[in-house]
Amino acid sequence: MCGVAGFLDAVRSSSADALRAAVERMTERIAYRGPDDAGAWVDAAAGVALGHRRLSILDLSPEGHQPMSSEDGRLVLSYNGEIYNHRELRAELEPRGHRFRGHSDTEVLLAAISEWGLGEALRRSNGMFGAALWDRGEGKLHLFRDRFGEKPMFCGWAGRTFLFGSELKALRAHPAFRPDVDPEALALFLRLGFVPAPRCIFRGLAKVRPGTIATASPDQPGHLSISTWWSAREAVAAARRSPFEGDAREAADELERLLRDSVRLRMVADVPVGAFLSGGLDSSTVVALMQAQCSQPVRTFTIGFGRDAYDEAPRARAVAAHLGTSHTERYPTTPDLLSVVTRLPERYDEPFSDSSQIPTLLVAELARRSVTVGLSGDGGDELFGGYARYRLGRLAAAARRVPSPVRRALVRAIEVSPPSLAAGAERALRGLLGLRPREPREALRAVSSLLGAGSAGALYRYLLTSRADGDVLASGAPAPASGAGDEEALPPLTSFVEQMMFWDTIGYLPDDILAKVDRATMSVSLEARVPLLDPRVFDLAWRLPAAARVGRGPSKAPIRAVLDRYVPRALVDRPKHGFAVPLGEWLRGPLRSWARDLFAPGRLEHGGLLDGVRCRALLEEHLSGAHDRHDELWNALVFQAWVDADRPGASRGLRTGSAS
Numbered sequence: 188m189c190g191v192a193g194f195l196d197a198v199r200s201s202s203a204d205a206l207r208a209a210v211e212r213m214t215e216r217i218a219y220r221g222p223d224d225a226g227a228w229v230d231a232a233a234g235v236a237l238g239h240r241r242l243s244i245l246d247l248s249p250e251g252h253q254p255m256s257s258e259d260g261r262l263v264l265s266y267n268g269e270i271y272n273h274r275e276l277r278a279e280l281e282p283r284g285h286r287f288r289g290h291s292d293t294e295v296l297l298a299a300i301s302e303w304g305l306g307e308a309l310r311r312s313n314g315m316f317g318a319a320l321w322d323r324g325e326g327k328l329h330l331f332r333d334r335f336g337e338k339p340m341f342c343g344w345a346g347r348t349f350l351f352g353s354e355l356k357a358l359r360a361h362p363a364f365r366p367d368v369d370p371e372a373l374a375l376f377l378r379l380g381f382v383p384a385p386r387c388i389f390r391g392l393a394k395v396r397p398g399t400i401a402t403a404s405p406d407q408p409g410h411l412s413i414s415t416w417w418s419a420r421e422a423v424a425a426a427r428r429s430p431f432e433g434d435a436r437e438a439a440d441e442l443e444r445l446l447r448d449s450v451r452l453r454m455v456a457d458v459p460v461g462a463f464l465s466g467g468l469d470s471s472t473v474v475a476l477m478q479a480q481c482s483q484p485v486r487t488f489t490i491g492f493g494r495d496a497y498d499e500a501p502r503a504r505a506v507a508a509h510l511g512t513s514h515t516e517r518y519p520t521t522p523d524l525l526s527v528v529t530r531l532p533e534r535y536d537e538p539f540s541d542s543s544q545i546p547t548l549l550v551a552e553l554a555r556r557s558v559t560v561g562l563s564g565d566g567g568d569e570l571f572g573g574y575a576r577y578r579l580g581r582l583a584a585a586a587r588r589v590p591s592p593v594r595r596a597l598v599r600a601i602e603v604s605p606p607s608l609a610a611g612a613e614r615a616l617r618g619l620l621g622l623r624p625r626e627p628r629e630a631l632r633a634v635s636s637l638l639g640a641g642s643a644g645a646l647y648r649y650l651l652t653s654r655a656d657g658d659v660l661a662s663g664a665p666a667p668a669s670g671a672g673d674e675e676a677l678p679p680l681t682s683f684v685e686q687m688m689f690w691d692t693i694g695y696l697p698d699d700i701l702a703k704v705d706r707a708t709m710s711v712s713l714e715a716r717v718p719l720l721d722p723r724v725f726d727l728a729w730r731l732p733a734a735a736r737v738g739r740g741p742s743k744a745p746i747r748a749v750l751d752r753y754v755p756r757a758l759v760d761r762p763k764h765g766f767a768v769p770l771g772e773w774l775r776g777p778l779r780s781w782a783r784d785l786f787a788p789g790r791l792e793h794g795g796l797l798d799g800v801r802c803r804a805l806l807e808e809h810l811s812g813a814h815d816r817h818d819e820l821w822n823a824l825v826f827q828a829w830v831d832a833d834r835p836g837a838s839r840g841l842r843t844g845s846a847s
Contacts, residue, residue, distance in 0.1 A: 189241050189253070190220030190709070191265040191319055191340075192352035194361060195328055196234035197408035203231040213357040214238035220267070220353060220709045228254040228263055228321075234405045235321055235328065237265040238357075242712055244269065244456050244560060250289025257297045258285065261324050264300075266293050267353055268316025268338050269716070271452035276311060305329060305400065306416040313452070313722060317395070319351060327404045334417045335566070335720045336384075336397035336697025339705055343392035347408045350392075354706075355536045358392065367391070368796060373538075374661045377822050378652050380540040381699045383671065388537050397697050419693050422722075423678040426729035438731055439748035442724070443476075446749065449721035450476040453562055461486035461558035463550055464514070466502030468573070468746050468759055469564030473718050475510055475753035477562065484513040488554040488561070490546040491518045492768065505758045517553045521777045528778060531825060532832035534710045540825035541699050542770045547707040555711040565700050566719035569691045570728040571746050572737035576650040577684045581737070583646050584683040644672030647687050651695060660805070660823050662798050671695070682733045771817035775810055782806055782820070785827045796830065797823055 192213040196206070206229040214225060221240025229236045239253040254265040270276065273292035276299055281287075285298040292314070299308035305320065309331060317338035320329040330351055332340050341358060342351040348363040358364050367390040372382050384394040395401045398417035403410070431438055450473060454460050462474045464487040477485045487507050491500025500516050507514035519527075527548050531539075534548060554561045568574050648671050671694050680686050701717075708715040718724075728736065728745075735744060741760075750759065774782055784790075786806050791799035802823050809816040 189239060189267045190214065190217035190353045190357070191237070191239055191267050191317070192217065192357035193235070193237040193265060193319055194351065194363075195349040195403055195405045196236075197347040197349070197405040199232065199234035199405060201231065201234070203229050206231055206234075206236040209361060210236035210238035213352060213360045214240050216356045216360045217352070217354050219712055222712050224252060226253050226265075228256075228265075230321075230323070233321075233323075233326060237263060237319055237321060239265045242559070242709075242714060244458055244714055251291035251293060253293060255293050255297060257301050259301070261322065262297055262300060263321040263323065264293060264297050264318060266296065266316060266318040268314055268318060268333065269453075269714070270296055270312045270314035270316070271449075271455070271721075272313040305331065306414070309416045315717070315720075317353060325404075326406065327402050330395050330401045330403075331416070332395045332397050332399060334398050334419070334722060334725075335692070335701065335717075337701050337705065337717060337720065339702065340395040340401075341387060341392055342395060342401060342403075342411070343387070343389075344403075344409050344411070345391060349403045349405075349408075349411075353709075355387070355389070355392070365389075365391070370661060370796075373796060373826065376538050376540075376826060377660050377819075379671075379699075380818075380822050381702065382537060383694060383698050394698075397693070419689070420676060420678045422726065423680070423689060423729045426726050427679065429730060430732070431727065431730040435735065435744070435748065438727075438735060438745055439752075442727060442745050443749045443752065445721065445723050445727060446472065446718060447476050447480065449718040449724060450562070451480055452721075453716040453718050454480070456560045458559035459486070459557065460560040460562070461488060461554055462512075462562040463487075463554065463564070464489050464503045464507060464512070465499045465564070466504075466506050466759060467499070467564065468743055468750055469567035469719060470503075471506045471564075471754055471759050472567075472746055472750045473562050473564045474506070474512060475750060476718075478510045478512060479753065484511055486554075486557055487512040487514045488550050488557075489514070489516045490550045490553070491516055492546075502759065506754055509754055509758060515553060515557070517549065519549050523549065524773065524777060525781070528781065529828075532829040535702075535706045535829075538826045538829045539699075539702060539706070540822045541703050542768050542821055544703050544707060545768055547703055548710070551707045551711050551713050551715075555713045558713070560714045560716060561708065562716050562718060563704060564719060565704060565717050566696065567743060567746055569688055569696050569700075570719060570725060570736075571743040572684065572688060573743050574691070577687060577737055577742070579650060580646075580684045580687050581739075642672075642674065643683050643686055644674045646683075647672035647690055650687070651690075660798055660801055660819065662795055682737070684737045685733050688737070770821060771809070771815050774817055774820060775812070779810065782824055785824055785831065790831075791827065797827060802827075 193210050207227050210227050218240055221242045223243040224241035226239045227236065237254045241253060243251065254263050256263050270292040273295040277287065277295050280298045280302060283302060287294050296308065296312065299311065303311065315333045315337035317332050317340040322329065330340050330342055332338065339353055340351065341355055345363040345365060350358040350361055350364060352358050368388060369390040372386045372388050375386065376382050382388050384396050387393050398415055398419065400414045400416055402412045454477060462477055462485060464470050464474050474485060474487055489500050489503040491498045504514060504516060527545050531544065535544065651671055672690055677686055677689060680689060704715050731745065741747060786803050788799065791797045791802060805816050805820055808814050809820055
């Protein structure tokens, strides 16, 4: 696992020394992603500079140094990621005449690209990656990203210079970078808690989408062509054409077989390996399959908060004891919490406000004391129907069968309903669906939105959004459509819940969940690997009948069936928490002064990015206890902390870009 950065200079007037110095400044900003080695490769005549920071996981020798050139010298690769099936690919390539100096997966990927071409090499690869490939023969730079977006890649033209890197701070280190905040991206962030791809918080920059290749050339400044090497839509459609024909037990057998192999591949490393353990279904399944294939206790790690409503540490401890892992847990103190919160802008680089980022950072720091690779259980909710909004989606699908005039009449009645009806809605959502609305009126709004949504996509956007009108806190333009819930992108799916799962897989998973894990782990030089996102597991999940994953019974039945073979159900059969934190209480307690300081009069107005009057009113409403506004507040607070962060081009240099 590593960090990459670089640029193309279409002017081509800089010397090799100048190019090298510039790219080394870029990679220095992300040195924590690769503290073990640094490299740079430049071609002054072409105006290209590739940089690399290495976290040594496979082949710790100098033979793994990057940027790395192909055998014939035509291709130069700066690569962040892991190819888990690189040994199998090597076995195919050696009979074709390829010779290898070391045993790194980077060298295998280069040979595979030389042999089969970039797209086919990636399709044959089981792995995660965000990488840059300079083709000296074509004079083109290719940026590519893995199927599910486990590894990041930012890019964009700044005048006649094309910048790219694993994180924005690398791009910001180049003198051509301009810190213009995109007001539409800001409004989307305030709604969602992340900036959805391909957008970026800065105008003129973008995220490379998962499964795609972005190509730039110094001969075509300002132009970027996008091609798709893997499509989730096509993969789901293909899986649907080949449905799994066995019964539930046979499905569990096949899932266990694939997951065992996926876990085995992701345990291969030349450094210590461990796992994050929350005690939930997904992480417990990963750890169980790790321990089943290890002769020594697996090292596991968890974070607790000492509160029954949020604390998963006791459950994780029980699972660890049953499996016999070497378990470590941590209960952070108030100073620990404040320290993490103040470091969020530096760690996440682009505004990001999924509050589970806090325990994720803490558990990453804990694990890094003992291991260099950590396996996680992410991806299971999207593939096997674990989110609470899927239960709400089943209710929505039923509600949409009610004639539109009747639904509109019910919505109007709800808008003028008495408090007793709101309390009843809250009890219903809690009892029937296991949802936890923060207050009765919020529950009523949820029911109203279920009935009033004009389309499946509109309903999905409501369920995904922290606050439907979150953009009112921004001083700029209202948020455009996020792209979430784009019905034209759907494969042929008849179930609304499966449509939601697909939308989550192509949007929420890479832009929120995987971004959270990548930034948290890489900020402490820890590599995270995600066994549930093996493409073979993905294919099996979508071959299963919808009812097998998101039926009326307990969620994630296939995962439960596998875990039942290793862990008693009583140890894990509790309501899902995720990595939830008591954020509302923290804002009224230890984070109260921090929040008020960020929203102080004159501070927001000076930047001109947030509406200071509305932000302060929302904060005081929350602090008074009148309403729980922590979701909306957290998004705005995280953004303002990012603006105020003491780093080059931040609070003094950021400016709002005019909408085009």
